Amino acid sequence: MSVKNKEYFGTGLSAEDIKEGKVLYSRWRPKAEYGWAAGVAVSRYLDELRKGRIVGRKCGKCRRVVVPPRMFCEWCFKPTDSWVNLEDTGTVNTFAISYIAADATRIKEPIIPAVIEIDGASKGMGILHLLGEVDPKSVKIGMRVKAVWKPPGDRIGAITDIKYFKPLP
Amino acid sequence: MEEVAIVGVGSTGLRSVTPDMSYKELMFEAATKAYEDAGTDPRRDVDSFVCVSEDFWEGTSIFDEYVPDQLGAVLKPVCTIAADGVYGLITAYMQILSGAVETAVVEAHSKASDMLTPTDIVALALDPVVNRPLGGNPYYIAGLEMNRYMYETKTTKEQCATVVVKNKREALSNPYAAYGAKITIDDVLNSEMMFYPLSRLDMSAPADGAIVMVLASEERARRLTDNPIWIRGVGWCSDTPRLETRDWANAAYAQSAADMAFKAANIANRRKEVDFSEVDDTFSFKELQHLEALGLCRRGEAGVLAEEGVTEKDGDMPVNPSGGSLGAGYTFEMTGLQRVLEVVLQLRGEAGKRQVPGAELGLAQCWRGVPTASGAVAILSAKREGA
Amino acid sequence: MHIKRRVAVVGAGMTKFVRRAKETGKELAFEATKMALDSTELTLKDIGCVTLGTAPDAFDGVHMKGEYLSDGAGGWRKPYMRCYVGGGTGVFAAINGWYHVASGLFDTCLVVCEEKMSSCQPHPQYAFQTIFDNITERPLGPNLVWIFALEMNRYMHAHNISKEEIALVSVKNKRNALDHPCAQLPQKITVEDVLNSEVLAWPVQRLDISPTSDGAAAIVLASEDVARKITDTPVWIDGVGWSLDTAYWTNRDLFYPKYVEYAARMAYEMAGINNPRKEIDVAEPYDPFDYKELHHMEGLLLCKKGEAPKLTKEGVTQRDGDLPICPSGGLLGVGNPIAAAGLMKVCEIFWQLRKEAGKRQVPGDPRTGLAQAWGDLMQVGTVVVMRAQ
Numbered sequence: 001m002s003v004k005n006k007e008y009f010g011t012g013l014s015a016e017d018i019k020e021g022k023v024l025y026s027r028w029r030p031k032a033e034y035g036w037a038a039g040v041a042v043s044r045y046l047d048e049l050r051k052g053r054i055v056g057r058k059c060g061k062c063r064r065v066v067v068p069p070r071m072f073c074e075w076c077f078k079p080t081d082s083w084v085n086l087e088d089t090g091t092v093n094t095f096a097i098s099y100i101a102a103d104a105t106r107i108k109e110p111i112i113p114a115v116i117e118i119d120g121a122s123k124g125m126g127i128l129h130l131l132g133e134v135d136p137k138s139v140k141i142g143m144r145v146k147a148v149w150k151p152p153g154d155r156i157g158a159i160t161d162i163k164y165f166k167p168l169p
Numbered sequence: 170m171e172e173v174a175i176v177g178v179g180s181t182g183l184r185s186v187t188p189d190m191s192y193k194e195l196m197f198e199a200a201t202k203a204y205e206d207a208g209t210d211p212r213r214d215v216d217s218f219v220c221v222s223e224d225f226w227e228g229t230s231i232f233d234e235y236v237p238d239q240l241g242a243v244l245k246p247v248c249t250i251a252a253d254g255v256y257g258l259i260t261a262y263m264q265i266l267s268g269a270v271e272t273a274v275v276e277a278h279s280k281a282s283d284m285l286t287p288t289d290i291v292a293l294a295l296d297p298v299v300n301r302p303l304g305g306n307p308y309y310i311a312g313l314e315m316n317r318y319m320y321e322t323k324t325t326k327e328q329c330a331t332v333v334v335k336n337k338r339e340a341l342s343n344p345y346a347a348y349g350a351k352i353t354i355d356d357v358l359n360s361e362m363m364f365y366p367l368s369r370l371d372m373s374a375p376a377d378g379a380i381v382m383v384l385a386s387e388e389r390a391r392r393l394t395d396n397p398i399w400i401r402g403v404g405w406c407s408d409t410p411r412l413e414t415r416d417w418a419n420a421a422y423a424q425s426a427a428d429m430a431f432k433a434a435n436i437a438n439r440r441k442e443v444d445f446s447e448v449d450d451t452f453s454f455k456e457l458q459h460l461e462a463l464g465l466c467r468r469g470e471a472g473v474l475a476e477e478g479v480t481e482k483d484g485d486m487p488v489n490p491s492g493g494s495l496g497a498g499y500t501f502e503m504t505g506l507q508r509v510l511e512v513v514l515q516l517r518g519e520a521g522k523r524q525v526p527g528a529e530l531g532l533a534q535c536w537r538g539v540p541t542a543s544g545a546v547a548i549l550s551a552k553r554e555g556a
Numbered sequence: 557m558h559i560k561r562r563v564a565v566v567g568a569g570m571t572k573f574v575r576r577a578k579e580t581g582k583e584l585a586f587e588a589t590k591m592a593l594d595s596t597e598l599t600l601k602d603i604g605c606v607t608l609g610t611a612p613d614a615f616d617g618v619h620m621k622g623e624y625l626s627d628g629a630g631g632w633r634k635p636y637m638r639c640y641v642g643g644g645t646g647v648f649a650a651i652n653g654w655y656h657v658a659s660g661l662f663d664t665c666l667v668v669c670e671e672k673m674s675s676c677q678p679h680p681q682y683a684f685q686t687i688f689d690n691i692t693e694r695p696l697g698p699n700l701v702w703i704f705a706l707e708m709n710r711y712m713h714a715h716n717i718s719k720e721e722i723a724l725v726s727v728k729n730k731r732n733a734l735d736h737p738c739a740q741l742p743q744k745i746t747v748e749d750v751l752n753s754e755v756l757a758w759p760v761q762r763l764d765i766s767p768t769s770d771g772a773a774a775i776v777l778a779s780e781d782v783a784r785k786i787t788d789t790p791v792w793i794d795g796v797g798w799s800l801d802t803a804y805w806t807n808r809d810l811f812y813p814k815y816v817e818y819a820a821r822m823a824y825e826m827a828g829i830n831n832p833r834k835e836i837d838v839a840e841p842y843d844p845f846d847y848k849e850l851h852h853m854e855g856l857l858l859c860k861k862g863e864a865p866k867l868t869k870e871g872v873t874q875r876d877g878d879l880p881i882c883p884s885g886g887l888l889g890v891g892n893p894i895a896a897a898g899l900m901k902v903c904e905i906f907w908q909l910r911k912e913a914g915k916r917q918v919p920g921d922p923r924t925g926l927a928q929a930w931g932d933l934m935q936v937g938t939v940v941v942m943r944a945q
Contacts, residue, residue, distance in 0.1 A: 004912060008737050009587035010572030010771065011579065023578065026298050030617060031289035034228035036690050039191025066807065068692050072197045074238035074802055077212050094810060096705030098757035102697050103682040113702045115806045126806040128693050141713045160695045225619040230612040230686040231642040234932040235803045244818050247800035248648060251622050251638040267658035268559040269796065269826065293619035407626045407636040425633060541623045
């Protein structure tokens with residue numbers, strides 16, 4: 001703030017002020033629901049996940065194999081050319097050990113999100129997923145992991161058809 | 170004064186649903202077409218990308234995260250303007266005029282079919298303390314406005330209905346349009362009453378699609394195309410967001426935006442110089458209200474002109490030869506760019522059966538929809554000023 | 557590039573940054589705007605256009621938030637638009653305002669940034685889940701802190717940087733904030749305090765993070781002729797740059813913010829800067845987390861890759877150091893009402909270059925300053941280079 005200003009506007013409230021009714025408030029629960037069209041690329045991706053497989057797309061020009069798959073190559077700005085079956089193993093590019101849930105509340109058993117570079121795709125091509133069946137203290141960047149799939153009957157065509165990735169022995 | 174031109178356009182066309190394509194794939198299609206039309210490679214030739222979107226239409230926060238790849242904009246200057254496509258066009262225009270960039274792209278799309286609760290989402294735009302708690306479908310606001318507009322200007326429901334009939338009929342000649350139809354005034358008047366005095370057919374129906382346009386500085390435009398469409402003037406304005414203090418009958422935002430644009434374009438006699446216009450017709454009465462606010466006719470005159478056929482494609486003052494939103498489909502933030510697209514095609518002489526003969530200067534106007542009182546205007550011409 | 561005309565910042569204002577403000581978003585915007593206008597003795601009548609920056613609508617629970625805030629920001633019956641690039645919005649709003657004036661369309665522009673994150677219940681962080689990919693990421697239940705942790709881990713791994721070295725930034729900025737009258741979390745802490753604080757998502761701990769906040773900031777821009785009539789000490793915006801990387805962030809190596817470099821290069825080219833380390837006198841890079849300050853210093857080419865922790869350890873980035881970084885106290889100390897925080901950095905450089913920053917003033921004669929913001933999925937860099945007369 002410039003030294004010329006003497007008064008600063010803004011009054012802080014505490015969560016208790018609201019809970020105890022010291023200030024008036026109004027509530028609204030938004031009803032914003034969406035049914036997103038997954039489109040050509042992601043529909044196939046999900047369908048293959050249901051079948052227990054990870055797929056990517058290849059660009060014939062830059063020769064990258066990309067995952068998650070897309071119908072356009074963002075580097076060459078041209079359509080990608082073919083589907084590529086990838087492995088369900090990969091390498092941990094980076095990870096975190098989270099003690100908070102999505103709504104910022106504390107959880108006891110940590111969740112381990114990671115970016116996993118998928119074998120068969122170009123170097124550095126990772127997807128976001130979780131690690132499981134692993135002691136958080138032993139997770140390392142560069143660790144080799146393999147997908148643990150839900151049983152075929154439980155798969156619905158979603159990223160969660162893979163429960164998590166666990167360390168390769 | 171140097172000018173900026175539109176040198177390429179690409180559109181997917183409008184459809185009521187697009188379950189086969191994601192928004193990314195729609196954008197990629199429109200972008201590919203636009204770059205082909207402009208003869209540019211986005212990775213090499215485009216300096217800036219301006220997208221328009223609102224998070225809640227998309228169902229994703231910070232939606233701008235997801236635009237660069239399918240536009241060829243990775244690791245390039247990209248921004249989002251949370252407003253209608255015409256605002257995006259204006260932003261690209263200002264960026265080029267500033268000298269910071271030479272070629273800029275504007276993108277807009279509608280994935281209306283992905284929204285399962287569209288009216289609840291519109292309700293989320295209402296003031297949370299004084300308006301939202303009243304509940305109900307927020308489009309009642311359009312009904313309030315139509316009622317007051319008709320009261321003050323003596324416009325009738327029949328006159329509003331002629332707009333619907335005209336636009337849906339003209340849309341039949343528009344390969345991009347989703348809702349062309351041959352209907353009568355009685356069809357409109359007899360349609361289900363939605364928000365008195367707004368009947369169902371007075372309201373445009375949502376559609377999906379994407380549009381990308383390439384703009385360039387004068388020097389670059391002349392190298393890229395023999396047919397640049399010059400931006401002669403722009404204007405935009407926001408009236409009060411508060412429903413309580415609003416002028417319900419007059420589209421003050423459109424008036425202000427038009428004054429700004431016409432002044433920049435050095436146009437004194439609007440009716441004479443504007444060969445045709447594409448104005449917002451989200452609701453039938455809006456086309457009339459906007460024509461008056463734009464100064465293309467007198468207050469209260471628009472309904473009469475519509476009745477007399479003056480605003481038909483072959484009339485003296487063609488309005489919405491594309492079919493407008495009523496005929497082509499309502500596309501939320503893409504609506505204004507849909508209007509600009511038609512102006513560009515007409516000025517290039519590429520409007521096929523819809524062609525307005527001798528079109529040299531056109532106007533595109535947008536409104537941001539319920540519950541706003543904001544909008545923008547762009548005046549385009551096949552000729553440079555003074556030419 | 558040949559810039560049409562020079563634009564200066566001629567006034568600035570901001571509100572306190574607090575965790576939960578009693579005031580509405582409109583009121584916060586109004587007060588910041590009024591303060592900025594009053595500092596120039598201009599009135600709203602003299603203002604040609606208004607541009608607003610504000611980040612996710614999901615926090616306020618108001619769709620088309622820009623329209624809702626327009627009257628509080630002075631946008632009534634004026635050309636008004638809202639720009640939005642996630643966390644980069646605060647500095648991008650200044651860029652957006654810059655080309656409103658540089659284009660020749662207007663002589664003056666009011667740039668306002670506002671954020672009211674506290675409206676989102678039970679916690680604003682929950683709204684962040686919606687920034688992730690709707691189909692391939694959201695079903696995993698992600699938390700915003702995850703991506704920071706993933707990036708921080710990668711950065712630490714790439715250069716073998718310790719948490720102790722990173723914690724020094726939090727210590728510095730929170731202490732700097734003690735001199736900022738609007739600060740939300742000014743405090744004297746030690747590296748120990750940071751390392752002992754609650755682990756949220758390792759390697760991120762509570763004292764590594766800036767708080768969620770409510771607040772607003774505003775600046776007034778003017779073309780060269782008009783600026784000189786308003787003040788004897790306009791601060792010129794001599795360079796602007798912005799860049800957005802691919803949405804496919806899991807395909808990128810997060811150790812280095814390439815997009816910040818691209819944005820910085822664009823701004824440096826425009827400002828005629830060849831050696832940023834030497835030519836920039838004071839910088840306000842975006843610091844929502846302590847490691848981000850280091851990450852961004854490298855992206856801004858203020859030091860070599862991996863070198864930022866060393867500069868911090870050596871005291872180079874202290875207020876009296878050779879390259880003061882975040883003399884304001886940054887987001888870590890002052891608060892993080894996303895868009896307003898970015899514009900706050902522009903305000904800080906403005907006050908620093910006019911020698912009006914009081915106890916926060918960096919000594920000597922700072923003539924060239926830089927403000928940078930960042931956001932999205934580790935994606936966008938927005939930079940402005942400012943110069944004193």
